[in-house]
Amino acid sequence: MASKAIAIVAGVGPGTGASVARRFAKSYPVVLLARNPESYQDLEKEINGSGGKAIGISTDVANEKSVQDAFAKIQQEFPDAPAAAAIFNASGRFARAPFLELKPNDFEASWSVSCLGAVHFSQAALPLLLKGVEKAELSPTLIFTGATASVKSNALMSSFSTAKYATRALSQSLAREFAPQGIHVAHAIIDGVIDIPRTKGWFTDKDPLTYKIGADDIAESYWQLHAQSKRAFTNEIDIRPMMEKW
């Protein structure tokens, strides 16, 4: 398996991250990054037990050293392997609060995961993505998960939206810098509530199949971004459930 291309997913939890990992595991060994091993252990077993290959690594994306350590382990596990895809799905805490009740630290906590974490991850992943450009069947792909707050900054959302706007800026700059080097960078605006255990109690009077976003469906859209030809890169998509008002 030495130099077979791998996929790396940062921010694996019970929602989008896990679905993305499962989807990309159909084609690549996948690396699962999450701060808490509980976030990836079951998934790791599930993928390894069903014909795929997965390894989980406990990683705090907000911490440069932690990310570097994770990528050192990746290279130990998959020596010389290029990356086919790297998906950054981590997000800082979402603190909905009046601005004067927030602490500067709320902004830092949000930014240090969503944006600085994305910087750490991209700096570690891009060399592996670049390594795969020549031989890859599909263009090596770097995807960032955004949110409504990546493009609209509502009242009470400042600590979250400042960080998400920043991540979108990162994605756009990287898309422009690395496309000429063969890397496909894309940003996804997830505009709606994702149907995950944590949101089970939301909208209980409404059909979750049309009012909530399916995590597997996001994953499928990410795969289709990855599958795009270099003659037709999409750099930003929005994703919302059928019944979303926007």
Next chain:
Amino acid sequence: MASKAIAIVAGVGPGTGASVARRFAKSYPVVLLARNPESYQDLEKEINGSGGKAIGISTDVANEKSVQDAFAKIQQEFPDAPAAAAIFNASGRFARAPFLELKPNDFEASWSVSCLGAVHFSQAALPLLLKGVEKAELSPTLIFTGATASVKSNALMSSFSTAKYATRALSQSLAREFAPQGIHVAHAIIDGVIDIPRTKGWFTDKDPLTYKIGADDIAESYWQLHAQSKRAFTNEIDIRPMMEKW
């Protein structure tokens, strides 16, 4: 074949339209609309001769009566058939010129195809799309082909961009109105030069495989929009070649 869902492509020419028709013909009988029968005759034969089903209808999308006549023929040919997809790919003339040298008629000519044509087409196609909602495996889909000029209005481009901005507004309004009824409406910003016979002489010093957009690759992206679950509709994508500056 009475009630099998069909796909309808308006604006079939040697580029995106033909590619889209070929792609959707793998799954549906396709209707090819173009003003000039020369634009679709070869394609019609090609699809019919390779296991698909296509019919071409000479249609001027800028003319309401002509569009209504075309849809009357469609219903004759495919009685009771719902539409699985309707793709509006027509565009008014692109007149790059100083504003004071343009005639009001240049604006009208551009708008009456790009925007009014899209209105005529959508009003005829939406009832057929709605008819298919309940039984369709994939959400019935209405796609509009946009351009860089749909979101950026440069100097000398006013007659083209006014019409393309308008079409994007149409797409966004229809997306919001018809999603709750089960229709997936999407707008594609084609940001770059498409590799078609007409652009063969452009960028001859550059690799067309990375500097130009592949029409087949646009078609594949359109298909993937169509294939999206109702739990993850994308309403706008941008598409550009790897080497595009933006």
Next chain:
Amino acid sequence: MASKAIAIVAGVGPGTGASVARRFAKSYPVVLLARNPESYQDLEKEINGSGGKAIGISTDVANEKSVQDAFAKIQQEFPDAPAAAAIFNASGRFARAPFLELKPNDFEASWSVSCLGAVHFSQAALPLLLKGVEKAELSPTLIFTGATASVKSNALMSSFSTAKYATRALSQSLAREFAPQGIHVAHAIIDGVIDIPRTKGWFTDKDPLTYKIGADDIAESYWQLHAQSKRAFTNEIDIRPMMEKW
């Protein structure tokens, strides 16, 4: 008064148009264009009776010949006069309706005022604006009045928003083409309900002084755009009342 610069306001009614005319009449003779003379007659008297100079001309901006006739009269009345400012404030009918209940003509009616009218007006006004560039104290200014629907296209708003998006595209293209020639082109997104006789009955439970936009206040902002130095052109502003949700 032969060659003193004039201001021309298209779309004079009881709201923004009248306020803009009054504001610019403090510095320039003003020309009031409206289809119906009742829309400008009182204002014309008011301005002429209070130390200013105004002439009203019945004009249908959607009709090229009508606009050309109006500008012929302007040149008769103010021979050789350059234009200091031209404000396009006309807007097509606002038909809030489901798309399948609209007629193509609803789109045409909206577009032929908002966009084609803006083309007619700009083609007639720009030569007069250009004539004033060298001697003008303030950069000759062309302003277009936009709306929420210039940047957001909600359900049921398609006939209005297609036209308003188009007008914004026109403004942006003209801004880029004519700035190097010394003309300041700006677009104003009026995002809220203007406090005019027609909206008197709206929001009666709310304070009109904070929930509605003041027409005089829009006019003041337009004047400040006009007053901007060529070292700091603003090409787009949004305007909303303090209590607006957006």
Next chain:
Amino acid sequence: MASKAIAIVAGVGPGTGASVARRFAKSYPVVLLARNPESYQDLEKEINGSGGKAIGISTDVANEKSVQDAFAKIQQEFPDAPAAAAIFNASGRFARAPFLELKPNDFEASWSVSCLGAVHFSQAALPLLLKGVEKAELSPTLIFTGATASVKSNALMSSFSTAKYATRALSQSLAREFAPQGIHVAHAIIDGVIDIPRTKGWFTDKDPLTYKIGADDIAESYWQLHAQSKRAFTNEIDIRPMMEKW
């Protein structure tokens, strides 16, 4: 002078900050914040020597304690004074570099001034702005200076643009949260090169009066934002020189 409203400018240097301070000093005592006293000392003397009132306070906006200390001094100097205007004009370092040559610290350095500094400043200034709402003639105003990189994130600009996008998100959230409380929040996209000592050598073959933005002209636009009625708040403006390509 006890309770006369004051204006506070953060990021006073030889360009926009100084011009803004001079402009607002015509109406209010002004507080000049900059890290290095050399940035404000001459200006402080100039304003105090020409009939105005100014005090400079050495402040590192990236440091919460430093900002709190500055506002403590402000309240000592102007007991009970409300703020009429607070302008955040500080910006992190602009490091144009390939992404893989940047250090995570480059992102942090940029963000901690542009965004976190804006948070510190806004949290200290908003209570003073709110204090003035009832009696103020002009709505208390909070303005953020943005840049081209606030809305477009080019290659090599990631460390700068991530921070500037974030600041714009902050401005939009605060605009929505504090307008109902009477505060006018605005964001200015400065799209071009400002004519300041540091840029003297740029574009030497071109007319600086049309190719560069005048700092005094930015200041005048900021004043006009401040002067807007609560019936017509503008929340975002772009500012560029006549000859800018955009």
